[in-house]
Amino acid sequence: MALIVEFICELPNGVHARPASHVETLCNTFSSQIEWHNLRTDRKGNAKSALALIGTDTLVGDNCQLLISGADEQEAYQRLSQWLRDEFPHCDAPLVEVKSDELEPLPVSLTNLNPQIIRARTVCSGSAGGILTPISSLDLNALGNLPAAKGVDAEQSALENGLTLVMKNIEFRLLDSDGATSAILEAHRSLAGDTSLRQHLLAGVSEGLSCAEAIVASAHHFCEEFARSSSSYLQERALDVRDVCFQLLQQIYGEQRFPAPGKLTQPAICMADELTPSQFLELDKNHLKGLLLKSGGTTSHTVILARSFNIPTLVGVDIDALTPWQHQTIYIDGNAGAIVVEPGEAVARYYQQEARVQDALREQQRVWLTQQARTADGIRIEIAANIAHSVEAQAAFGNGAEGVGLFRTEMLYMDRTSAPGESELYNIFCQALESANGRSIIVRTMDIGGDKPVDYLNIPAEANPFLRLSRRAYL
Template identity: 55%
Template sequence: MKTVSFTCELPNGVHARPANHVEAICNRFTSEIKWTNNRTGITGNAKSILSLIGTDTLFNDKCSIIIEGNDEDEAFSKLKNFIDTEFEHCDAPLESVTEDEGEFSPLPRNFGNLNAECVRGRAVSSGFGQGTLVRVGTVNFDSLTDLPDALGAKAEKNQLVKGLDALARTFRVQLASANATESDVIKAHEAILRDVEFKATLEGNLTKGKSSAEAVISTAKHYSVQLKNSASSYMRERELDIRDVCFQLLQAIYCEEEFSNQLVLNGPTVCVANDLTPSQFLELDKSLLKGLILTNGGSTSHTVILARSFAIPTLVGLDETKLSDKLDAQVLVDGNLGLVVTDITKPVSRYYAQEQHVKDTVESRQAEYRDQKGMTSDGKPFELAANIAHSIEAGPAFNNGAEAIGLFRTEMLYMDCTSAPDEDELYNIFCQALEAAEGKSIIIRTIDIGGDKPVDYLKIPAENNPFLGYRAVRIYEEFIDLFKAQLRSILRSSAHGSVKIMIPMVSSLEEILWVKGVLAEVRQDLRKEHIPFDEKIPLGIMVEVPSVAFIIDQCCEEVDFFSIGSNDLTQYLMAVDRDNEKVIKHYNSLNPAFLRTLDHIVSSVHHHGKWVGLCGELGAKGSMLPLLVGLGLDEISMSAPSISATKERLSRLDSRECRILLNKAMECRTSLEVEHLLAQFRMEQSDAPLISQDCITLDADVRSKEEVIKTLSDNLFLADRCRYRDKLADDLWAREDVFSTGIGFGFAIPHTKSEHIEQSAISVSRLANPIAWGDEEVQFVIMLTLNKHAAGDQHMKIFSKLARRIMQEEFRNKLMSAASVAEIEATLKAELELQ
């Protein structure tokens, strides 16, 4: 017998990821291996992830591993080395939403001033929706009392084995059609079903003379108690998965009618539950599910992840007692502000009607560009592509207007799995994407695994600086079979559509030549097997390591295209870890050095007659678009929802003006100078006058000061004069807090000089009826919003001039009696001398 004693140094304790490392090592040996947490006194089977998690091992817990068996010496050596050198590095931060311990960020003033009756919660999925509040039951094994009678021991064991096999088959069938998010959940449930300790607990309960139903329920309760009592919130959330798998196992052994937990929605519904299993969520009619409230849920639960993928507004962590008297009543869930409105008053309804109007207007406007090709105002084509991580995203991406897939991140297919997907699985995934593409091009990036994207089963050691470490193309030689299988699957799929191969993290010509050699071998193997593929499939590389920028000429001799990875190129060029708050201020894409590097890359590639695109978060930043157009890129790739909006912005840009802007930006000395230059360009480029008809409304049905400021701010957003309408409105309210801008005679002039306004504007609203404005009544509102970069005190000069004119009865009468927005526009321009 051998013993390894140590102290757990994992900040998050032994949760799923480190448990998987330990279990994988232990299962290589025949010896019995037990893990004991000396603090809790709990001993678990080190060959079982569930059993390891059940020891509730936390940071600084004293632990011991006892090994006994024929190969105990070798097992001891491996485990001792693992604990001493690798164990402390196999932890990783868990995705979470910051806990605020009851403190929530202030609500936007336009909403907060309504004093709506609402309950705050943590928003984990955005959007808003209204419906009847319905309490949905969770899987409660204590309520299952009328169980099937026990048969003989042999018959019960056969039933259990058949049920396990049937559920395993069900999971495999579900995986075949699941999207990426659903697939992750199903694979997690598969891991539970395969767990040796889980099966042993089931069989152990059967030997006590119980029926299969009793054995499953006892097993569920056993693990639920362990996980519920865990000090780790992450592991407490996994308890829901245990209950889910056990309930599905009951249905597989018997039938769904015998153990029914179907949730039927009869109309627009907001569901509230202590928690909800993933399978329960998937059963719900998503067309009727308008919101989800999980009182005990967490941000990492699989149910929450699924809710995000289906765009269901979701809150967690609410006090359910505050909702108990609202059951069967109408409520509204706001996943943007993080609240449930429990009394939908007329002002609240009007607020969300305006929100819906903005949403519908934006979607309708952008829909006009969805099916158009990306094009500047002077007719220069600019391909707009989508970034995806799974084939299921391809269809929606093209429906959002993508002209191609500029980046298929294949590493996501390898993560959160117990083993790598095989060649056929990858081939089928790529073919599904190509089917959705209908002839459009797809760039498939080979696995960018390692570093900041760990894959447990590859056992790549943790690193102090993963971004600069063992990742992407650098790991291919060690995992050559994995790389070849992926290349084979991509090549095979190329027989069914337009596919390109792209290699990440390239830093030298040697890496390109090595990849081409491997690719040649794979091609030759496919030819020998008479498997068709595109013999001329293009090969490209990511430009993210700065060294490549200086060998573009040599690279052009070996590859067909380039794609700039803006995220990594920025941090590598500026030597900034973008996850380090101490230096994050230096991670700035407006740095003139970065802009010069981009220009050098694009011009060098084009000089050699090759194609170059850009992928990464930079592509979707509207403020950067003029500079990207100025670079002369052939394509930019971004998240699919951003494509239509980018096409709309692109249609207003002149490529020649953008080039002049880029030249000026590259001559700037600081990022701040570039920011000012961009702001000035946006003000001049749109040629939007200070007063225009799209910012004027007549006889508006607006019933409060809040509605006025919201509606006018929303109009500026819809007119592309501001990006953050709530923040602009808050700036206006900050001025109102100092003094009311009502100036008498039924007029008000709210005003601000704000960083949130891009195009200075005078907005006008003549109301159908007077409203309260401080101590006065107002029926005519002239709102002045100037860009923070506007020169001097222009806004105060205009304010003073307006105030003086309003003192004149003739001017007031002109505005109040105007028959059209054009008449008001002309009057204001003339009186303020803005012609």
């Protein structure tokens, strides 16, 4: 008889890709069968599959059960009971909330210029000008004639190789990412390695479908599951599934057959019905000045990325109304929730002045970057940054850090299924040293345990992890 763990989901956004990947990772450390049961929806899913977990439509406040049966069920029961009680509620955070759908009034100084305005909802503030550039949305149902099957064995081999390449590509991008980008790429890595997705793909190929046909069919299947969710946040995760499936198409058939969006060659305000996270990450941020989305929600992963890059972004945009101004200069105003088309000289001067004010503020702050820090009585203080990855080092030194006071190496071991290899660690430390250019870096050995769990190390649970009594330094 299965052991049952009963709990209530306390995650503010429900079980979506990121927390599901945490559950999946921990459950896969046990050989026992583990099933997640949402008592509200009566949906069940394999707890070792992020997609199956998301398909249970688990929202905040839902009563749930884990059903555990197998050789190590007692160990799994104890570990999962503790994890669901102490750590699961903290593996996700509330997202930035948009205060209201009601649009703010335009500034009087702008209104007096009688600009031609199209309103939309702000999800990332700021203003910028650029060429209105359309970006094709990712529609797997509009790919035309798909490649035909070359036999079950050949298609299975191509599929397995493609899945491996997708995982390697995501892992490569993770080496040069942090913050929101890293979290979203981790979620995509979880989806790409998901048991349910792989089984659905292989089933399609076994029935005589080509890899492309199986990928499109699988994307449709899981997107339909997400669409049935009562949470708009979970509905938006369908875009992540299409994103990962399109990456798989590119790895199997090449980017010439399934091309990515065009490269930006000039300052651009990009508009699209919707944009996948990978499409966003491919856009040159030196040229991307703003983003206009028709259906991107306020909590979509693309919007989260836009915020992390400080790209002014509006959603709920009337794309058809903007069509006449494609490839013309426009302004996006994320502070006012407005798109200014056919800007006259006065409007252009208004936004140029806005840009000068922001540049002046940054310049005022920049003068302190090279100043030595001292106390009021003249004692010299070194200003050093704390970092968790080499990619943070360049920004830290660029913003005036005189050294790295703490390189938190434990972060390199967390949120993954196995420890980083020696070559990966070597490259990360070399990148940090290159950015330091002779300045000091203090490296802390793995600060693991207690309130910093690493599932694959199987560290025993503590009664109060925040006391840090059993924090370990692994050498």
